[in-house]
Amino acid sequence: MTATSPWVDPRLRAAWARGDWAAVLREYRRAAGISQSTLAGLVGLSQSDVSLIERERRIVKEIRVIERLTEGLRVPAELLNLRASTASGWAPDPELTERIARAHTTGRTDTRSADWIARVLAEHRRAEDDGSGAGLWPVVRSQLDTVTHLIPGASGPTADRLLLLSAEHAHWLSWVAHGEGQHGAALAWLGLAQGWALDAGSADMASWITRVRAYYQLGAGDPVRALRTAEAAIGTPGDLSPSAASIAAHTASMAAAGAGDRDLAHRLADQAYDAALRAPDEGDRPGWLYWLSPTRARLLLGEAAYAARDWRRAADALGEGLDDLEIGYPRDAAFYRMRLEDARLRS
Template sequence: MDREPALDLWSHPQLLAALTGQDWGAVFRTYRKLTGLSQTKIGERVGLAQSDLSDIERGRRRVTSSEVQARIVAGLGAPERQGTMGPYTPAPVAGLHFLGPGPDEDLLARVTSVVDSDSRVDAPTLDWLDRLLAEHRRAEDVIGSRPLVDVMRQQLRTVVDLYGSARGPLADRVVRLASEHAQFLAWMAQDQDQTAAALTWYDRSHEWALEAGDANMAATTLNMKGHLAWSKGRATRCVRLAEASRWSAPGTSLGVQGMATQMAARGHALNGAADDAHRLLDEAQEIMLRASEHPEDEPPWMYFYSTGWFTLQRGMATLHLRGWRTAVDQLMVGLSGMPDQYRRDKTWFRACLAHALAGAGEAAQALSVATAIVPDAAAVGRPHSWNELHTAAAVLLRRGAGEGHQLIAALREFD
């Protein structure tokens, strides 16, 4: 019987040495020996077919792609990598390090202290920055996060520099606006699988939200931390953070409450707790329907919500619970009403649909859905949609479907 990894698994010297030296074949061999998991089971965790994993263990295939390396590290629960490229290095024991889109030295100094500035701040300037942030949020839906990171870091510098000259209500607005920028930067870091940077920005956003008295953003940052935990397969942490979002910030909007409720449901689904998942999804749907009656009461970052979006969340939860055909129906219904402007999210949910179709035994349809989105997954869906397509391929191969090999071939064209 397969054994789950022990909590101190990565303290094993042989496994840690293999990881540090990027000997991925040795990582897999040692991991299997320590856990008793099969190549197929490990392949499911890291989004690789059993045949590919076997080739890596035997030295017939090298793992040179930084995305595949990151997928292995995340799937096996290894210590975080430092940086997005180059060899693996263990996480530091002490000291604060920011990865990828985290704050550089200058920006860190600005966001952690009052900056003397002669910049004048007035309501029209803040109105303009609000509109600019809204436009960048919508642009990110289409072009993905990578092209916007530097722009948003500079925009946050501008906002922070206004703080020194802001007084009274304008000071509160500046802090609130800074909190929204930090939350958006956190989301973009999360989208790029930069966990440490995402957590750093969520913490900063949460602190500023509390300072500004913005209960909606304070709750949202906790909920998004739950989303980050969910994306890493940490179901219990996802549930706890989502529940914390619900009780720790009284006075939040119905939409923010509903978002946290559905996030807790997804965490329960990831844990296989079907009754809790369905109960909370029903509760979340009722809350969100009430919220939709007064959209003017919702914060600006809730712009994406629709009943179709909620159907897609149900589809993801059902996918976790292996209700393959129901998940297919829910995902198809949700996708049918999703505007093309949500290119990144639409790619993700189509990848989930391919996974559900593969699980339902609809190999030809799974391949058709998957191959149609490979270009978008490569362009704006790395690593999440990209990894989900690898998972779909692994499911197809486990079921003996030749379409799994065809999907892997299609993905390799964009590696």
């Protein structure tokens, strides 16, 4: 698989996870930019057969047809046993920890599968932005299963890289579980991610996971604990990137505002904004913080001011940020627009 494969597309992978052959064919054609006739040639069926399947006039049940579709569409290995795997439910599988515990042994691991999955995960992050993350849950579970199977045969920097990729997957699963109201499972995944980030020696990921824990605490109505946790994220040992330091400081600012310390909230918000501006290009930021552009930093500054009830400052920062917010984030745009309108009414 390469980065240009249609199978990097989240909607296609979600269709496969559902076992929806009509959607698989439609989404494959959309992602690949091909016609029904071209797809028919790939899978050894007629164009009319493809049309009937896509319109759900023909239900795919025959093993022979399933094999043709699977082989012709070159379904990635990590998806082949998806529906027969343990990639269901919300809680982590204890076997994952056993695999991770065997990291840093001697051996050589072919990392091509991990390279592919890392590219796919980048697309899944963006899919979660528009609210479609829950549909990809079993896919990401299956991807994590594939990555952790590589770890026992890895050592040194390769093992560190696989551990970090595992931590990124566990964080994604935690975030989606939390959004679905599965708070216990979300914390369980977060705990795994934290340990794997530390094992990988990634200060950025360790800080980010600690920051996410603070975010959960703040959402649960405990700003004092959230502030303490966010301050721990800021102080994570190691060389934090500006982006990781920025988002930790922003979360601490929000918690300080919730705890009633407006002066501290303002100081931390300014610290967060200044740090974010030190990494204006996406390539300068960790993959999971791809979104923390200067525009987003301005919106976060406004969000922190809103939390501190500094209405004028909030309105100014949110207004400037919304003017420059890129297309493709409807949930975020709606959230900040409501904050902006309310801040303007109160200022």
